[in-house]
Amino acid sequence: xxxxxxKVADAAPTRQDRQKCWEARDSYFACLDRAGVVxxxxxxKACKDENEKYEANCAKSWIEQVIKPRTPNVCEPLYxxxxxxxxxxx
Numbered sequence: 001x002x003x004x005x006x007k008v009a010d011a012a013p014t015r016q017d018r019q020k021c022w023e024a025r026d027s028y029f030a031c032l033d034r035a036g037v038v039x040x041x042x043x044x045k046a047c048k049d050e051n052e053k054y055e056a057n058c059a060k061s062w063i064e065q066v067i068k069p070r071t072p073n074v075c076e077p078l079y080x081x082x083x084x085x086x087x088x089x090x
Contacts, residue, residue, distance in 0.1 A: 013059070021058035025066060028054040032070075040067045 031047035
């Protein structure tokens with residue numbers, strides 16, 4: 001069994017905790033968009049402050065679930081916009 005401090009750390013996040021996480025995520029993703037970065041983690045130092053706030057305000061499991069889907073969500077419109085691609089050229 002864990003200590004009483006680990007029980008506090010394992011407690012479900014409050015509405016305010018989730019709101020802080022979402023705001024930090026939105027700020028980080030907006031920075032990535034401004035920097036022209038598709039894959040989170042490839043921005044170097046460009047969004048360092050926003051990334052640190054995101055990691056400080058969100059559970060690691062949430063970050064993994066949100067960042068992984070970011071790439072397809074960012075890339076999907078790019079693929080849809082290329083309706084003139086010649087699929088037979090492959």
